[in-house]
Amino acid sequence: MPSDTRGVPPESTLPNARVQLDRGQLLLARGDAAGAASALREALRLQPDLIAARSALGLALYGLGDLDGAVEELRTALRRQPDAVDARLALATVLVARQEWPAAREELERVLAAAPERVQARYTLAVVRYAQGDVAGAIDAYRRVLAADPQQQDARYNLALVLKLARREAEATPEFVIAAQSGHARAQYFAGAAYADGLGTERSLTTAIAWWVRAAEQGVPQAGEALTQLRQTALGRGSRAPAAAARQAAEQAFTEYRAALWKDFPDLTAATDEPLGAVLLRQGRVPEAVTLLIREAAALSQPAQQLLETLYEQGVDGRLPAHDARILAYLKGAAAEGLRPSPR
């Protein structure tokens, strides 16, 4: 694939090493590690003591998968300029990739001693401490990241995971929920799982379905499988026939979930005999209608399912072509699950 060279000065016009460094850093930021490495090497040829170029070359080599080369360049840079925090952080990152936990932790702690505000360093330190099996240390590190920047949802999600592994469900679930609310797909799945099992929160299959649907829409396979399993329970299928109570609970949860969907549309009055998607479709809100119809069908609404099949076959004049890819993906899944026959 040709590299993106927009805004990068042509090579022949480069007057000095600084320009090559800028060019290399720009290419690195765009993900062209090979181009960046070439420019940075040129910069270092012109000016061997250009520490920033060497740090960047280390990262470029890391991007190329040359971990040994990266470590060597970064260590060289740090020998010449031990206070180069960026270079040290880059070195720690490469060491993490090499799974050299003690060395990585040492570099990260030095970075944080010099620049305590570096959230990235603290986050990586948390990862390293977990990898070392230091659960308490990892929890502490993640909490410090969140204290510095509460919007670090990855950190929150990871904090929740470690808390869960430490069997501290009551602390873990609220963190999963916060991350889920921010749109973190995997956090949504785990939030769903927490509600489904009643871990660290009250048991609510309806809420679980809501989170799983959103996670599944973001491509988390476990969420899709969890929903499939719940549907099988509600339909009384599966290798081990579910207990009647479980079946009833699942069935009711899907019904409640479908009803709850209306709450997102306060302008509409909930109807019992018609899917929400059908109402939206009538109002010409086609994209929203398709999304809602898929959610309702996945929540075992037969009318939504039939309407989706019709939409797939016929489309909506001028608004939705026939054989829509989203609808097809849903119908295929439903067929594999045994809900409906496979679409032609």
Next chain:
Amino acid sequence: MRRALVAASIAVAATLAALALTALGGPGIVTLEWTARDLLTPPLAPVSPTLVIVARDAASEARLGSASWDRAVLARVVTGLARGGATAIGLDTPLGQPSAPGRGGAASDVLLSHATAAAGNVVFAVSMAEPVSALAPPSRAVGHTLAPPERDGVVRGVPLVVRRDGREVVALGVALAAVAADTPVAFLLARIPTGPDGTALIRWAPDLQVTAFSEVWTALERGEAETLRRLVEGKTVLVLAEPPGASRATPIGPLSDVAIQAELLNAVQTGGWLRLISRGWILVGTLALAALAAWLGLAARGSSASLGVVLVLVGYAAGLALIPGPTGLALPVVMPLAAVLAAGGAALLWRQAGATRRLRGLEGEVGGIRAALARQESAVETLEEDLEAARAAVARSTGAERELSHAAEALREQLAAARLQEEQTRARLAARERELRAAATGPASLSDATLETLRGQAAEVGIVTREAAVLALFRDLQKAARASLPILLAGEPGTGKELFARAAHRLSPRAAGPFVAVNTAAIAPELFESELFGHVRGSFTGAVTDRKGHFEQADHGTLFLDEIGELRPEHQGKLLRVLQERTFHRVGATRPTTVDVRIVAASNRDLGRGVTEGWFREDLYFRLRGVVLSLPPLRERPADVAALAARFLEEGAAEAGRRVTLSEAAVGALERHAWPGNVRELQQCLRRAVALSEREILAPEDLRLEPAAGAATRAEGDGDPTVLDCLRRNGFDMQSTARTLGWDRSTVTQRLKGLGFQALVDAGGDRGKAAQVLAGDPTLARVVELKLVEYHEHLLRSITGFDSAEAAVAACRRRFKNLPDRHFRSLEALVRQHFK
């Protein structure tokens, strides 16, 4: 009873030796034991229908990487398998460390933990080397994957329980089987046979079905719940998801530690165990087998003894191959087989040693009987003469008739008793000689098929016979010919010794080399060395050129020394040296000559007796008798007469250029004849008949067979030198000399008596000297002396009580009336000397 005792002793000794061998033999013996057991006892076990092994394959590695996989992958698999209805799920994922960030980090650990908790029937393999992480998934159980090899480096069993940090950890296969069956592990453990070290020996199943991981993964990704359900519903699933580590040698080839656990699991589910037998039972069984082998080795006849021992070995080997399958018993290999071999071998050796002892005993007994016979013969003859004298006295003197007739009666009784004794001694001698021959030639019990084969092979080398005894000899000859052992051929003249010698040459690896036959009796004593060893030019008068001796002529071939019994003592010594050193000096040569010669010797004299009587060197005798073949006289092989006759007749007829056959009566006459001259006499007889008769079908009278008895008339005609020569050849045995000459035995006795008296006169009454002269060969002197003493004593007893030499001579003339006149003169001289 004695044999049973010997067999028991041998069995006990062999068992103890085998026990010591297995206990002290080290890893070599362990390796031998197990390798043999692996080979002989196919460790096949049935395959459990409820076992599913899911193993990573190339396709799954292409999709998920070749290193350890993200635990999220395993979590999905666990969930999928649990939903598919697997009764238990085994995972080989190590739980020592949390997931690295590159492999899903904490999220994957949570996913696996969640999936494990949801499934509720997952069993993890734990490494005994590293601790289980505090973050490990909440599995139903864990199991170890240890499988220490035997001392030969091969894994055959698994320790069911090992201790770890003070806790007992069961083997993964057992833990998984317990979860699948929903039974406590202790319940299963109680039903698995283990050795003293707690290891269960597995019967391996090389055909365990393995499902590719990619197949399961594809079904999961496509949401094909039904496919998974069909695959795993109601089954125990062991997932081998880790990259294959080091493999260990097992009886069915190299396997990873977890694959060995799969075999263990299969064994638990199918009861596929090998049970080791306790040391006590092994000892008892070994003792029984060794006793059986020893008994067969001692009690069975001939080659069936070795066959019996081999059968015990083969039988046990068959047991090794057949018993473990249905019973699951792992029979010991080395100890019983070693004990059977040792016991069987010892029994056979014992038997062999017993046979040799018996042979020696028989030889000694025969020597003793011969000496007794010589004395008894003389006693009989003496009594006969006394009786004769008594009769004559009765005829002369009627006055003393009554008294004398009483004396005659007493003598007659004594004579009858003496004759009976002699006959008995002779019968004993014959029996012992037969035994000796049978012992030397080995078992004559050959099968008909073997006899037929041997007959054909013998005919190829010119040996015509139907007699089993001769064929047994021929079989021994074949064996001896192949191994370059010296062969000693014994037998009366004309029994085919040279034919056998030539056969030995033709059947030997030296067949392409020369065959040199030498009649040692025909060599002039002064030329002995020159003839045998050769000479260099000028070494003695008449040696005008270099000459190779018979030994050199026979180099790389066979030297047949006929009439070896006629060798002088000094020549015996020289021959012995050549046989020992294989080198000699040509006469006049300074350098030794080395030859490679195989010796076949023959004698019509009993060399064993020669050793006893001192006329044949014992060391030379033992050097020559590698294999001794005693060829029976023709009268002992009547079945061969007709075949041999036909053969000789054919040869004679071919020479004469006409067709001649034998009438049935002629064949009958031939078969009835005694053939003192053996096969050679038969050959001469038929050639003579063909030459002298003009008839096409020969009648008995054409054969001109002379009756054996009635030859006495001819006796006088033969000169003393001939008779003496014949006596010497037959070792002064009256009966065989009589048979050779075709005379009555008493005629021979009278001639020897006369010769003895003559020799005594010549020697001035010195019996020893006279015996030496008469014997010709110093080795025969002793036996001649025995006889001379007897004759002389009898003579002296006969003339006791007479006043004058004249009266004594007159009495002797009546008493020794059968003595030839020329010898009576010697007797007279002895009598006169006595009275002087």
